[in-house]
Amino acid sequence: MDTTQRTDQQRSADRRRRELLEAADRVVLRDGPQASMNAIAAEAGITKPILYRHFGDKGGLYAALAKRHTDALLDSLRAALDAPADRRERVESTLDTYLAAIEARPQVYRFLMHPAEAGQSTDQGFDVGLHSAPLLRRMGEELAQVIEERLDLGPNSQQLARVWGHGIVGMMHAAGDWWLGERPCSRAELVRSLADLLWGRLAAAGDKMGGPGF
Amino acid sequence: MDTTQRTDQQRSADRRRRELLEAADRVVLRDGPQASMNAIAAEAGITKPILYRHFGDKGGLYAALAKRHTDALLDSLRAALDAPADRRERVESTLDTYLAAIEARPQVYRFLMHPAEAGQSTDQGFDVGLHSAPLLRRMGEELAQVIEERLDLGPNSQQLARVWGHGIVGMMHAAGDWWLGERPCSRAELVRSLADLLWGRLAAAGDKMGGPGF
DNA sequence: CATGCGTGTTACTTGCGGTAACACTACTGT
DNA sequence: ACAGTAGTGTTACCGCAAGTAACACGCATG
Secondary structure, three states, rough: OOHHHHHHHHHHHHHHHHHHHHHHHHHHHHHHHOOOOOHHHHHOOOOHHHHHHHHHOOOHHHHHHHHHHHHHHHHHHHHHOOOOOOOHHHHOOOOEEEEHHHHHHHHHHHHHHHHOOOOOOOOOOOOOOOOHHHHHHHHHHHHHHHHHHHHOOOOHHHHHHHHHHHHHHHHHHHHHHHHHHOOOOOOHHHHHHHHHHHHHHHHHHHEEEOOOOO | OOOHHHHHHHHHHHHHHHHHHHHHHHHHHHOOOOOOOOOOOOOHHOOOHHHHHHHHHHHHHHHHHHHHHHHHHHHHHHHHOOOOOOHHHHHHHHHHHHHHHHHHHHHHHHHHHHHOOOOOOOOOOOOOOOOOOOHHHHHHHHHHHHHHHHOOOOOOOHHHHHHHHHHHHHHHHHHHHHHHHHHOHHHHHHHHHHHHHHOOOOHEEEHHHOOOOO
């Protein structure tokens, strides 16, 4: 049990793990988030217990799978957020990056947002807050950090930044989800409308005649 | 089979249905959204097939249950949205109403937002867009309508209003979800921060020294 | 050659959604 | 009074998916 041997084994295990994840990916892409462990195992050319040895349980596999996609998406978003351009342009480009991603692979998106909740009677005792897609949380925190780093928000800036980070991400997510379902307009229009919202056009808009206004 | 008799039966069936829904409610409140049909039937003092005769399948029961809560919440929100006050006050009061509701009954909230996805291999063929909590969609549409009715948004106002409706609802939802999990500040502070975001403080904020600004 | 250990399998248990087939009750028409 | 029938309930089952136990092969090491 030298280090070399162990490294070999670990390396092989890691490769196997990657292969399994790729197979799982294909199945999820095909069958949606309720893909069965059997189906995934079959796609990988093996049987269930191996999956369980690698990932513990379904939640573990899904978490690993989600982490891959989440990391990839977050990288794109960071790039858009860090581009050399003015604030409005960056916001629009970040929104567009996100929307392009969910548009390109809706099944993956769906999987990330609704991780199938861990079925049966086990593990039922978790509190509100740990459930909803970790992707949203991570995006929110990430954005909060960027906001807090770069904007001068006065006192309590950290807390404000976090609220805004999660709020903006939620806005993006919900609007994107709705848009993906109904396709009421082009992506560019959606991006513009959302940026306008963030730019205060809601507060600036005039009332319509009659009534005290919204 | 006169009308009277039929009405009697229907009335009784309706009462039964309400009782069943209340039992289901209790169980969901206790066990979370993955409450089993067996558990619900037991709570109602009956057995599974009766539930199925009343609601068709689990999705039907959950839809009925969700409709009750959704309607109730939407009523509160409409009231806040229609109060006689200026725009900012109404926005804040609506946000606060929503947050108070999810704070008061997190299990119900969780159930509404993550309706457990309809398990097995059946009905798997639905497209993205029909999945995520119908509550969010309904709130988004409702808010869009209010916005479009009362604000003068220039051309394309209807589409803009819908984008904003869903976007704002998503912002509220994501921020609320995060807040409910971490409780980083008081409800009032959260409301204020979100309203500030909608009022364009993001665009108005100055850059921090160093770097081109976010 | 025996002894492990990693990798794979088959075959099982448990628990859930959903259904079929059978009982009991009560109200109808003749 | 009695057969028919509609509604309400039950038990017992099917199919299926998550997860596990126990066994079988390959291969390096003492």
